[in-house]
Amino acid sequence: MEGIRLGRTNLVVSKLGFGSIPIQRVPEEEAVAVVRKCLELGITFFDTANGYTTSEERIGKAISGQRERIIIATKTHAVTPKEVENDLKLSLKRLGVEFIDLYQFHNIGDTDKLKKILEPDGAMSAVEEAKRAGLIRHIGTSTHSMDTAKELVKSGYFETIMFPFNFVACEAASELIPLAREYDVGFIAMKPLEGGMLDNVAIAFKYLAQFPEVVTIVGIEKIEEIEEIVSILENPQPMTIAEQQETERLRQELGTRFCRRCDYCQPCSQGIQISSVLGFPSRLKRMPPDRLFSEEFSEPMEKAANCVECSDCEERCPYKLPIREMIAEYTDLYRTEKKKYLGMLEAPEK
Numbered sequence: 001m002e003g004i005r006l007g008r009t010n011l012v013v014s015k016l017g018f019g020s021i022p023i024q025r026v027p028e029e030e031a032v033a034v035v036r037k038c039l040e041l042g043i044t045f046f047d048t049a050n051g052y053t054t055s056e057e058r059i060g061k062a063i064s065g066q067r068e069r070i071i072i073a074t075k076t077h078a079v080t081p082k083e084v085e086n087d088l089k090l091s092l093k094r095l096g097v098e099f100i101d102l103y104q105f106h107n108i109g110d111t112d113k114l115k116k117i118l119e120p121d122g123a124m125s126a127v128e129e130a131k132r133a134g135l136i137r138h139i140g141t142s143t144h145s146m147d148t149a150k151e152l153v154k155s156g157y158f159e160t161i162m163f164p165f166n167f168v169a170c171e172a173a174s175e176l177i178p179l180a181r182e183y184d185v186g187f188i189a190m191k192p193l194e195g196g197m198l199d200n201v202a203i204a205f206k207y208l209a210q211f212p213e214v215v216t217i218v219g220i221e222k223i224e225e226i227e228e229i230v231s232i233l234e235n236p237q238p239m240t241i242a243e244q245q246e247t248e249r250l251r252q253e254l255g256t257r258f259c260r261r262c263d264y265c266q267p268c269s270q271g272i273q274i275s276s277v278l279g280f281p282s283r284l285k286r287m288p289p290d291r292l293f294s295e296e297f298s299e300p301m302e303k304a305a306n307c308v309e310c311s312d313c314e315e316r317c318p319y320k321l322p323i324r325e326m327i328a329e330y331t332d333l334y335r336t337e338k339k340k341y342l343g344m345l346e347a348p349e350k
Contacts, residue, residue: 001042006215007186009138009159011101013071013215016233017045020055022221025288028058035062037223041230047217049075049106050087053291056094067097075106079116081126088130102160103127103136108143108152124157144261149176153185165189166198167207167247169260177211189216195282203247205232206239219286257326265313265323273300274313274323280330289341301334
């Protein structure tokens with residue numbers, strides 16, 4: 001597996017990294033086997049998060065005895081020093097390691113959250129102290145907002161930026177990746193298949209191969225999935241004319257129903273978290289049902305029923321998405337899938 005420098009961290013990581021959201025869904029034995037297969041195939045960069053339920057523990061079990069080969073990245077939602085202390089302690093314990101290579105602030109969505117983190121008594125002070133103590137080596141962040149991403153890169157506080165990037169949600173190619181290069185901030189592409197919404201793996205990874213400085217993390221649930229992706233990367237082929245045409249066709253098709261989570265549609269007069277609602281089909285493919293239908297993710301879906309179809313969000317959306325139609329469709333999908341899940345819980349054991 002090709003190794004590349006991750007910005008000014010100077011860490012050399014595999015160009016393809018492991019995203020750990022999907023291994024929450026499968027039995028532990030299968031999850032551990034998937035991680036070990038990735039190691040066998042030459043993947044050295046493993047990304048997880050404190051909030052990904054069992055993922056840290058499962059990665060920890062899989063990498064036991066192989067720490068020197070691996071670059072571990074995890075994340076925290078913390079905005080206070082105490083939250084950082086608690087999250088970092090738990091992550092180190094779950095992963096079974098003495099330090100974390102890349103500690104990331106999880107989804108800094110706007111400038112208000114960034115300001116809270118950077119206040120003298122904010123989370124950054126605790127992360128920097130942990131770095132001085134040797135508990136972490138480098139500091140990064142993730143976001144879904146392009147405007148916020150640019151501010152994060154230019155702030156000087158973060159050595160890496162994680163941002164959605166694929167051949168449909170491709171705005172980073174012209175705006176964010178050049179800026180990250182200028183500031184020597186490592187660029188980590190998440191959602192190369194948009195959480196399963198893009199199913200043409202060959203096209204997806206041939207597109208990303210055009211960006212040699214980008215590290216891509218992909219969520220993997222099954223061994224055959226990672227084998228397919230690695231085979232594409234290890235036998236690089238240029239995009240054929242037919243594939244280029246298919247890429248453009250998919251852009252046109254999905255572009256009309258593809259939320260980039262930029263949140264320009266906000267605020268909603270009814271308090272609906274629009275991008276969260278529009279991301280439900282992706283979460284449905286990736287998340288275990290007990291988490292998908294937990295209060296954390298159910299609340300925005302339940303609130304979506306309050307939509308009054310005012311169209312303000314659609315007027316603000318730079319991609320002209322049919323947001324009202326999508327909210328109605330995905331709310332119905334949510335209710336259907338939740339009913340199935342509850343029915344399974346209530347069914348008597350045989």
